[in-house]
Amino acid sequence: MQKKLAAEFFGTFWLVLGGCGSAVLAAAFPSVGIGLLGVAFAFGLTVLTMAYAVGGISGGHFNPAVSVGLATAGRFPWASVIPYVIAQVVGAIVAAGVLYLIASGKAGFAIDPAAPGAFATNGYDAHSPGGYSMVAALVTEVVMTAFFLIIILGATGKSVPAGFAPIAIGLGLTLIHLISIPVTNTSVNPARSTGPALFVGGLALQQLWFFWVAPLIGGALGGLVYKGLLSDND
Numbered sequence: 001m002q003k004k005l006a007a008e009f010f011g012t013f014w015l016v017l018g019g020c021g022s023a024v025l026a027a028a029f030p031s032v033g034i035g036l037l038g039v040a041f042a043f044g045l046t047v048l049t050m051a052y053a054v055g056g057i058s059g060g061h062f063n064p065a066v067s068v069g070l071a072t073a074g075r076f077p078w079a080s081v082i083p084y085v086i087a088q089v090v091g092a093i094v095a096a097g098v099l100y101l102i103a104s105g106k107a108g109f110a111i112d113p114a115a116p117g118a119f120a121t122n123g124y125d126a127h128s129p130g131g132y133s134m135v136a137a138l139v140t141e142v143v144m145t146a147f148f149l150i151i152i153l154g155a156t157g158k159s160v161p162a163g164f165a166p167i168a169i170g171l172g173l174t175l176i177h178l179i180s181i182p183v184t185n186t187s188v189n190p191a192r193s194t195g196p197a198l199f200v201g202g203l204a205l206q207q208l209w210f211f212w213v214a215p216l217i218g219g220a221l222g223g224l225v226y227k228g229l230l231s232d233n234d
Contacts, residue, residue: 001080005087007058011050012091015062016195019043020120021099023185040177043186048170055166063189064088064212065219069149072223073231075156088191096195113202121196121204122187122211130182137184138214144176145188145218146225153226187211188218 022042026034034042051060059076061067064085070076100119103109111119117129124137132140151172155165173188180186187193193211197204 001083004058004080005083007054008061008084008087009091009094011054011058011060011062012088012191013095014050015043015046015189016092016095016192017099018046019192020096020196021102023117023120024099024103036181037178040174040181043177044170044172044174047173048166051166051169058084060166060169062088062091062191063215063219064191065145065189065215066149066152067219068216069145069219069223070153072220073149073153073227075153075223085191089194092191092195093198094195096199099196100199111200113200113204117185118204119196119200120185121200122185122193123204123207124184124210127203127207128183129185132183134210137210140180140183141187141211141214142218142221144180144186145215146222148172148176148188149219149222150226150230153223154230157232159232184211188215190215 019042023039027039061084067081067084071078071081116123116127124134152169155168176188177186190212193208197208
């Protein structure tokens with residue numbers, strides 16, 4: 001279990017540092033930034049690379065919603081969910097701290113808690129990058145997380161060729177970001193939302209509960225849908 005929790009810590013650390021780091025440091029870098037497309041691919045690549053690196057140790061969850069979804073589908077023991085979630089959240093917070101140290105090394109760096117998506121935080125209404133409502137954000141986060149679980153469960157099934165799952169999962173997360181960054185800045189991962197929000201405070205921290213509730217509902221829903229309608233008892 002110690003090795004599994006370490007794998008989840010490092011995997012989630014890399015996801016937040018790579019994904020949120022691309023948004024904070026590179027998305028609009030002076031005139032030739034990577035933009036939303038680059039940020040979306042950065043998140044996908046973090047999952048793809050760490051799924052190959054440590055997925056064989058812990059299963060490569062890096063996300064409390066994934067752990068809950070896999071447990072709901074019968075692919076992961078419920079007794080291990082809480083330890084996994086703790087490791088994931090700690091990894092995300094440490095990564096956000098490292099990112100803050102890097103970003104603050106630039107002269108004039110400051111975080112505006114009122115700015116939508118500040119320091120790669122998630123939000124709805126006034127804190128949504130595109131000004132989307134709470135209802136729109138709820139639908140987005142639940143549906144995107146549910147489909148992320150369906151992708152994970154399907155790609156890791158016994159009937160699927162072994163070794164290719166991280167590619168499908170990484171590209172799935174990329175697609176999710178391409179769709180939903182304007183709506184919520186894309187969470188689908190409570191740990192990923194927690195790290196940056198703690199450093200921004202304000203509205204991002206006030207809305208953090210939402211980015212726990214919606215992804216966890218979506219993860220559980222995805223697990224139930226796959227188990228009930230799509231599973232071949234793998």
